[in-house]
Amino acid sequence: MRFQLNKTQLNLTQSSPLHLLHHQLRDFLTGRLWLRNQSFLRSETIDQQIKLGYVEVIPGIQLISTTNHLFSKEKWQCNRCRNINQHFFARFHCAKCEQTCVYCRHCINMGRVSSCTQLIKWIGPPKKIVTKGNTFIWEGTFTPQQEKASVELIESVRLSKDHLTHAVCGAGKTEILFPAIAECLKSHKRVCVATPRTDVVLELAPRIQKVFPQTFVQALYGGAEVDKRYSQLIIATTHQLYRFEEAFDVVIVDEADAFPYTFDQTLQEAVQKAKKLEAPILYVTATPSDELKNRIKKRKGGSSFIPRRYHTHPLPVPRFDSLFSYQKKLTKGKIPQKLKQWVCDRLEKEEPFLVFFPTIELMEKSVGLFQQLHPAIQAVHAEDSDRKEKVLLLRQSNIPGLLTTTILERGITIPRVQVAVVGSESAIFNKSALIQIGGRVGRSADHPSGDLVFFHHGITLEMDEARREIVKLNELEVIQ
Amino acid sequence: MMHCYLCSAPLRHQLTWKLLFTSMPEPVVCEKCLRKFERIQDSEQKYEDVIALYHYNEAMHDYLHQFKFGQDVVLAKVFRSDIATYLKNSSATIVPIPMHPLKKKERTFAQVDELLRVASITYTHCLEKMTTQNQATKSKLEREQSEQFFSLKEDCQIEHIDYLLVDDIVTTGTTLKHATTLLMDAGARKVTSFALIQG
Structure with missing residues (x-):
């Protein structure tokens, strides 16, 4: 299980002398707010540290009173994620304490916090940080x-x-x-x-x-x-x-x-x-x-x-191209002509490409059509467990291109990549998303430019603002 | 506004006449999440006298993990209408597969009881689990050769009637077989089983 520490560590821990346990607990717990039942130490050891005043115990869920100008009322608060949205709280009959308990669903992925669980925190003598010598090794240069x-x-x-x-x-x-x-x-x-x-x-x-x-x-x-x-x-x-x-x-x-x-x-x-x-x-x-x-x-x-990239070349400016009723065409099983041409051009020139889609549904409907142009074209989205591998395949030129949702809008660098956004008028493509998407193009010094096209069903304000901002950044005088 | 218990997307279920005029409970997950679960066809039932509803696919694995090990009790509601449909008209006495008391305390709830409770199915406990050993950590052979791990509750009289055992998941059928044998030996007329998932 993902929350538990490994068993061999645990056995070692149990046989250690007291001051060692104390140090281990301090090192781990300093700054943390941790579920007591997820701790790697025995309950008695933690009790001992509590008695000594080194560990503070905080209830997992707490009733807090909130007052607005009309009513005062009581609300549940999760003391780990501080959620107070009551929708995220659930009640159940707890077999452990044989009464009704409340738990927080907001942060449940980290292990359940309920009214009968405790959070622990280190309040004992703090850890002294020792820094050894010069530990910063970097040989790059700055602009x-x-x-x-x-x-x-x-x-x-x-x-x-x-x-x-x-x-x-x-x-x-x-x-x-x-x-x-x-x-x-x-x-x-x-x-x-x-x-x-x-x-x-x-x-x-x-x-x-x-x-x-x-x-x-x-x-x-x-x-x-x-x-x-x-x-x-x-x-x-x-x-x-x-x-x-x-x-x-x-x-x-x-x-x-x-x-x-x-x-x-x-x-x-x-x-x-x-x-x-x-x-x-x-x-x-x-x-x-x-x-x-x-x-x-x-x-x-x-x-x-x-305002400038490290290689000092300007940011690629998006061009707008109309792709009316693309949704209808893709749903009917046809790639709109302009989009098809764009992908064929990339395939011919052997340039890696990304095509952004507004929704997973539309992308999944389209992926088969694109695979008719080239069978190795793949699609990725947030829940795709092979996401990292697929991006790597594109980077290593093992596949010609990827269809993606906004999940790949930031954080990835692929040399020579060309980018198209399908349905750039969609609400999900706001100004910052469009700028980030544009930021994928021309990142390496060897290939500082590339095609960036917004295929749209009508130009939106967000598209205009994104382009205006990019042009403005490129026009700025660069301080030397 | 309600949100899907599994993906947190806002729930926009259509209000139907059926929802309004029957006691059918409101859904707690969105249609997209629901579609990921795979129903078992009649021809795919693996065990005799066991009816299972769903395949143990990836979505179901994640669901069961969050429900049991993540202790997300409310997830019992996800399948409440399925369970209700299958069990509400049963004439047999419904007996959930029990958990060891220590295990139940540790998990803070018994998942099979919870599945039945939220589906408004009445049930009777007449079995007791004797071991705290976990089935999931054993091999298939070990499971099949294991000794009886249930006993009858002390004050429980098994009559000459039909019983329907309920478990969350059937993997090798050993658990249900043990329970069936015990009930039959004690004088039950007929014992059949129901599982939400077939592993």
Whole structure:
């Protein structure tokens, strides 16, 4: 089972002397908010630590009173994910306590929190962080703009204030984080790089580990094995932050505008809860929302802006092409002529391509039609367990192209890739989605351009705004 | 607004006359999730005297995992109308396969009882599980050779009537076979079985 630690570790643990258990528990529990019944230690050991005042016990579910101007009423709150949406709570007759219990369905994937379960937290003597020598090894170089952004970021870390790094797709924003992370590690700060997407965690963790070879970097996401050692640098999905409280001195939120972070209030609260009270949040994104920009301004946070890609070539500008009634045609089993031509051209020139679809249904109806053009064309969506493999196949030129939903809008780099969006007028393709999708094209220095076409059934404001923003970014004077 | 218990998508079930005028419970999952479950055809029933409703496909595996091991009790409601349709007119006495009391305490609920309860099916417990051993961790051979793991409840009188055993999943048929033998030996007239899933 995914929540349990491995059995051999467990046996070792039981036979260790008391002070060792104490250290193990401290290392694991520091900053965490953990289900007591998921703990790797025996119940009696935890009782002992509670008695000594090192571990605090918090009820899993709590009744809180909320008051608005008319009524005051009582609500359930989950103390792990802080959900107060009553729809997510379920009651049942519990065979363990032989009474009615309430549990939270919102975070149930991490192990059920109910009114009869307890959360534990470390409140004993804190762990001392020891930093050995210089542990930052990176031999890349910055463009002047990256350099500037990086310095500004370190400045914000030192002053402990929020920061927004707005960097266009392909500006090399992960690299900009490196010196700031190094600064944190050096000054004994605990850092978390959080992102809404598991794919991004999987991509970031090895890159960051490579740069900080002596630091134990822990990657946390749904299904990851939990290591019980203390780690000063954690790369996690924002979901995993439900399991932390007042843990971090700095939180970096990568791809801050990605789904579901912006839609799920509890995820934003999770970031606030996981950091220490005075700790700054550093946001990094290619498409900051106005709300985020305003929040940074209001809190007098720092900001950096990188309008150019690291290879200094301009961003590819989308062209609009009408594809009226594409939905009807695809449903009837015919690929609209223009789209067919576009795919045939890519196949002929042997250029890898991505075709974005607004819905899984439409994509699944179409995939058979595209396979008539080339049998190796594949489709991917969020629930596809072979997603990583398929993207890899495309990158290695083993398949000519992929049909996809917005799931591949960010985080992937495929040299020479050409992109078409089918039904770019659909609501799901908002301005930031379209900019992110466009950001897939021309990322490598060897092939800095490529075709980016929005096939539409009528031009929307979002499409216009996306194009206007890209053109504006390209026209900006570049500081040298 | 209700949300699908499995994928959280908003539920937009059409209000039908049937829903309004019968006591049919409202669905708790969306049609898309429901379509992923595969019904068993009559010709695909693997065991004699056992009626199973669904195949153990990927969607069903995930469902059962979240329900039993994830302890998501409300998921019992997903199949309540299916279960009700099959069992509500049964003239036999319905007997759920029991859990060991310790096991039940650990899980905080007994999944078979819960499936029946939300389908408004009345049931009687007349069996007791004696071992805490888990069937799922054993090999097929081990299961088939295992000794009887049920006993009759002390104050339970097995009459000369029909019984219908209910379990969540039938994999090798051993559990149901043990229970059937026990009831038949105690004087039952006929014992048949029902399982939600056939593994």
